[in-house]
Every structure is written in structure tokens, then in C-alpha cells.
């Protein structure tokens with residue numbers, strides 16, 4: 001009798017637990033191995049298989065093309081043989097950039113032009129496209145809306161004017177150019193590409209970005225709808241989701257960023273060249289939403305809605321990883337914010353006592 005009891009309890013608990021634990025470990029280790037092998041194979045594959053998107057001889061139009069990501073895209077696409085038109089507000093900066101882009105050409109025949117314009121104005125955005133079409137002799141085939149800015153700060157410290165400014169440049173600036181460009185493409189029967197620029201900040205939201213992030217969410221939403229709408233005309237729509245890009249603007253921004261935002265985000269980032277390279281890679285693979293770094297893949301995987309994923313296998317792995325990474329990031333950032341709150345309270349107390 002006693003023996004039977006021991007046997008059942010062994011079966012009932014210890015056996016099940018130890019079996020479960022060992023299965024769990026085996027599966028976890030297997031998954032990690034598969035992921036690692038996959039990532040390595042992907043790198044090897046990308047190294048040997050060249051891009052199949054060919055912008056050679058095409059007219060590429062880039063807003064915000066005089067510096068940062070816009071300029072790097074222009075240079076790299078000039079290296080691939082495209083005609084380039086860049087648009088920005090400052091003529092001196094445009095001139096310098098266009099010299100750099102000209103130097104990157106592979107043939108003297110490639111046209112490199114610049115147009116002075118403020119894409120956050122409807123009129124100016126339309127005129128810039130008109131001018132680009134006149135200069136090159138045909139409308140752009142690939143349109144990149146990279147112009148944008150970031151104004152970090154707390155809700156209570158920002159002026160509503162700054163919310164309007166962010167929407168006007170980042171979101172409406174995108175709409176003005178894309179609307180006119182798609183009209184021109186349709187008129188000229190061009191089956192081109194429209195490439196908008198959102199941000200990782202549209203996939204995850206950190207403290208201090210209540211003006212910037214929503215404007216990039218808007219770009220994301222716009223691009224999502226556009227992808228389907230442009231199927232009507234065989235025009236491809238892509239949206240870029242870069243993280244921090246190491247530019248002058250980023251350095252300036254870091255000076256006015258709330259301390260906690262800076263701490264959470266870090267001063268690390270990718271160079272504009274690297275972001276441009278990854279973006280072109282994504283475009284050549286035909287990806288709709290393009291991220292430039294592994295963490296971006298994870299954020300994108302769990303924020304994709306019903307959009308096509310770039311790679312079913314990576315997607316599945318990233319969804320799995322997001323179960324760990326996302327809560328961990330939230331808990332960590334919440335913890336940091338609460339720490340800041342407690343410090344503020346202490347300081348207030350001190351001031352009161354004095």
C-alpha cells in the first residue's frame with residue numbers, strides 16, 4: 001500500500017515537473033540555436049546575393065536631401081547610377097551636398113540638381129516637385145520624403161505651437177509631397193516608388209516624445225493606407241523606421257532633451273550612411289516597413305497590424321523575443337521614470353524645509 005502511494009506521488013509530481021523542466025530547457029536551447037544559425041545564415045546570404053532593385057537611370061527625388069539620412073541616401077543612390085534631385089530650405093547646404101553627390105556619381109551623364117523649398121508648405125512642396133520635373137525633364141520615379149525634425153520635451157514644458165510644427169513638417173510635409181508626386185506619376189504613367197520616413201518612435205513610445213512620436217505615428221498610418229491605395233496604380237509604398245541617427249541635429253537635440261529621455265535613449269545610434277545602406281537593402285528586398293536594426297525588428301514584429309511581414313521566420317522569432325524584450329524595456333523605463341519622480345519629490349521637500 002505504502003509503495004503504491006509513493007509511486008503515484010512520484011509519477012504525479014516529481015516526474016511531471018522534471019519532465020516539463022527538461023523539455024522547456026531543450027526547447028529554449030533549440031530555439032536559441034535556430035535563431036543564431038538563422039541570423040548567421042542571413043548575413044552570409046546578404047553578402048553573396050546582391051540587391052535586385054536597380055535605381056540606375058531613374059529620377060530619385062529626396063526631401064531633406066541636403067544633410068543626414070537624406071544626403072546619405074542621395075550619395076548611395078548616385079553611386080547606383082540614379083539621377084538625383086534634393087530639396088531643402090538652405091541653399092548653401094544644398095550646394096555643398098550636391099557637390100558631394102556629384103562626386104559620388106558613376107557617370108557624368110547622371111543629373112544632380114537641388115531645389116530650394118520648404119516642404120512643410122503645400123505650395124512650396126508642389127513647386128519643388130514641378131521644378132524637379134522641369135530640371136530633369138521627367139517626373140521623379142522614386143520619391144523619398146525624409147525631411148523631418150524632432151522636438152523633445154515634456155508636455156508641460158512644450159508649447160502647443162511645437163506640436164503644430166512637428167505635425168506640419170513631419171506629417172503634412174509628407175502628405176503634400178506624396179500627394180503631388182503620385183499625381184505626377186499617374187499622369188506620366190510611371191510605376192515608381194514612394195518612400196516615407198517614420199521612426200522607431202512610432203513603434204514604441206518613450207517619455208519626452210509626445211510631440212514628435214505622434215507625428216511619426218501619423219506618417220506610419222498614412223503609409224499603411226497608401227500601400228493598399230497605390231496598388232490601384234502599381235506604385236510601391238515603403239516606410240522607413242530608423243532609430244537614432246548620429247547627425248548634427250541629433251547632437252543639438254540631445255542638448256535640450258529631458259535628462260531621463262537622454263538616459264533611456266542613450267547617445268548611441270547609427271550613422272546616416274548605415275541607415276541609408278540598410279534602407280536601400282530593405283527596398284531592394286521589397287519590404288513595406290523597413291527597420292534598420294535588430295531591436296527595430298522586434299518592435300516592428302509586434303506592431304505590424306495586418307501588414308505583410310518581411311520574413312515569416314524572422315517575424316516568428318521576433319514575436320517570441322518581444323514577449324521578453326518589450327515588458328523588460330517597459331519595466332526598466334518605468335522604473336527610471338519613477339526614480340526621477342522620487343528625486344524630484346526629495347528636492348521639493350528640501351526646498352520647503354529651507
Ligand SMILES: *[C@@H]1O[C@H](CO)[C@@H](O)[C@H](O)[C@H]1NC(C)=O
Nearest residue numbers: 121122123124126127176180
Ligand atoms: C495646395 O496647393 C494646390 C496647388 O496650388 C492647391 O490647388 C490646393 O488648394 C492647396 N491646398 C491647400 C490646403 O492650400
